[in-house]
Amino acid sequence: MKKTSLFLFAGFLAVTAPHRPLCAAGPAREARNDRVERAIDSILARLTPEEKIGQLLQYSGRWSDTVVNRGITLEERALIRQGRVGSFLNAFGTGITRELQRIAVEESHARIPLLFGLDVIHGFRTTFPIPLAQAASWDPAAVERSTRVAAREASAAGVHWTFGPMVDIARDPRWGRIAEGAGEDPFLGAAMATAQVRGYQGRDLSDPTTILACAKHFAAYGAAEGGRDYNTAEISERTLRDVYLVPFKAAVDAGAGTLMASFNEIDGVPSSANKHLLTDILRNEWKFDGFVVSDWNSIGELLNHGIAATRAEAAQKSLEAGLDMDMASDVYRDNLPALVKNGKVSAKILDTAVRRILRIKFRLGLFDDPYRSCNPETEKSEMLTPSHIAAAREMARESIVLLKNQSDLLPLRRDTKTIAVIGPLADNRHDPLGPWKGLGEAKNVVSLLDGVRNAVGNSASVLTARGCTISGTDTAGFGEAVSAARCADVIVLAVGESMDMSGEAGSRSTLDLPGRQEDLVHVIMGTGKPVILVLMNGRPLAIPWEAEHVPAILETWFLGLQTGNAIGDVLFGAVAPSGKLPVSFPRTVGQVPIYYGHKNTGRPDTSNEHFSSRYIDLPSSPLYPFGYGLSYTTFSYSDLTLERQSLGTADTLRANMTLTNTGQREGDEIVQLYVRDLAGSVTRPVKELKGFQRVHLAPGASAIVPFSVPVASFAFTGLDMKKKVEPGSFILWVGPSSVGGEQTTFEVVER
Ligand code: BGC
Secondary structure, eight states: OOOOHHHHHHHTGGGGGSSSTTOOOSSSHHHHHHHHHHHHHHHHOOOHHHHHHHHTTTEOBBBBHHHHHHHHOHHHHHHHHTOSSSESOOOHHHHHHHHHHHHHIISSSSOOOOOOEESSSOSSSOOOOHHHHHTTTTTTHHHHHHOOOHHHHHTTTOOOOOOBOOOOOOOOTTGGGGGGSSSSSHHHHHHHHHHHHHHHHSTTSTTTTTTOOOEETTTTTGGGGOOTTTTTOOHHHHHHIIITHHHHHHHHHHTTOOOEOOOEEEETEEGGGGGGIIIIIIIIOOEEEEEOOTTTTTTTTTHTTSSSSSHHHHHHHHHHHHHOEESSSEEEHHHHHHHHTTTTHHHHHHHHHHHHHHHHHTTTTTTOOTTTOOOHHHHTTTTTTHHHHHHHHHHHHHHEEEEGGGOOOOSSSSTTOEEEEEEETTOSGGGGGGGSTTTTOGGGOHHHHHHHHHTTTTEEEHHHHSSSSSOOOOOOTTHHHHHHHHHHSEEEEEEEGGGGSSSSSOOOOOOOOTHHHHHHHHHHTTOOOEEEEEESSSSSOOHHHHHOOSSSSEOOOOOOGGHHHHHHHHHSSOOOOOOOOOSOOOOOGOOOOOOOOOOOOOOSOSSOTTTTOOOOSSSSOSOOOOOOOOOSEEEEEEEEESSSSSSESSSSEEEEEEEEEOOOEEEEEEEEEEEEEEEOOOOOOOOEEEEEEEEEEETEEEEEEEEEEEEGGGGEEOOSEEEEEOOOEEEEEESSSSSOOOEEEEEEEOO
């Protein structure tokens, strides 16, 4: 580093800010925050308008054409020297990030460190299960650990910032991005959002093993009409606030330093120009003091939306709405200089956006050490370590959901002689990485076939056949698959989706098994041998035939590097499955959207009444409900008691319930607490999750499971659009899923 920059940074050494929560109280914190704000004042005073605008620009090559693949171009060097880049997208690796950073802090007039962003969604090199799978663990501590590993690896490769967690509620499984989030429920979604923000950001963002989180996509992106990606979200302000915004608020409360604006519009206003979302709610109501980045080209897309006639108008609307950084559209770069110069955009608004970005750079400690994560030794030693791989296996085991286990077919007996592992996902190391695989590589994936072989060693013979591809129409491989099945004592049949059938732009119009896989299931079932269906997919699939006919079904989603070992652990009973569905599985796509927390309607489907809210050709209920999942043991629920049946709005509800392991094996149960608010100023969902706990019990053992639920958590947006708890009668359930369980009632009174 040159002398001049040393001097510059020395001035900032004392002002690295704490980060959690971002708007933290406490005199020491306030003093440090004040010092940061004063440091930002002096930076702003010396920057030219062009350099200020530079901070708002996230530079990216196009897709594979990034600095990592082709090195830094002369043009890029010049842009950084001129202070026209605030952040780089898809730049990682200590060599390249150190060099980019060196140019920024040593050769530019602005001398402001760059921020390196990358999509680290479920792991960096050690690929963990996709986020939907992780949510199926209902284990926020495990999710925090897996996210911490992702942060350690990514930060060791020079990455400062991830575009995660994705906290979009998704109630339509046609939408491919359901794979990236925590499913349909705001309470579970909020728990997962908090866990991921903590995992990425650690205790203090200035710790170089952390990365900055970005809660996305703000907001209601998952409500895309028809499940078609990027489509319009047509939802009410109340549903927005009570459902879709809940995990975002949790992420902000957990200290997430950034948010990403979504592609979609809500009520006629695309998020990238939505002042109500980005300023009224996010800044004014929630007091968020980090910054907001656009989604890829979403400012430019304001023209397609038809809310800006020119790119200049798009730039103005976005910045004025509260969108601070432009990802990849170049709209800010090309238009803000003139808009600021001619006074159409005020210098104050520009300064506010720059301030938010600089504040986060301070919190990351970049002004103290711009090379905070540029150590090639650490870059080597942090990747794919045995403890990271062990964490991936642990997370994958917990993500598996046992949907059916007729006659206790599972776990498989260790003395099984011949096992046939069949299907297009049996010997597949590519697709189990899932969408947004990061830097995960197929060569490091343990396939299902590998996992079964690892589990049985030499004690059984393992046959395999693909049968068909995932989406092709060729059935020529069926014969070989049937022959393998006929020679086996048991068949593990792995079917599902390819990794690119979910994730961004991965919407589907059906939820069936793609290609000829359904036929493959039929012919294998035709052999009369016992079959365990292993599903690998990024969304709920509609599998009514399989649910009825196949004796055992495991939902394994996309489990990442340790796929085969984790499934092997479950198949052979090293662990009992314990995951529960974070999203309802419909019987057919025609039931979509289907979610447990729906409204009752005036004519609920509670009987065979013709004029009720139902289908004439299908039950209204899902195939597998939210919260559902079996174990190798069984649990009974009894003695649900409440400390008090009458509570004030500021009280805490305390419930106890006895859980007993009534089976022959040890196991984990996820005990779930739901409430129903029977009457309000506006209608309320028929059930809302308000608590859950993972409980481990030995066979025959019982435990009292205590819940403490603040009555404040029953608040909702009333007729007056204010969020509060309304007095009245409630039903409370504690049970194994969103269906059934022990039930009681309580009252909330005004006091
Ligand atoms: C996606 C974001 C992602 C961004 C950067 C966009 O297309 O919608 O989720 O973070 O690209 O890769």
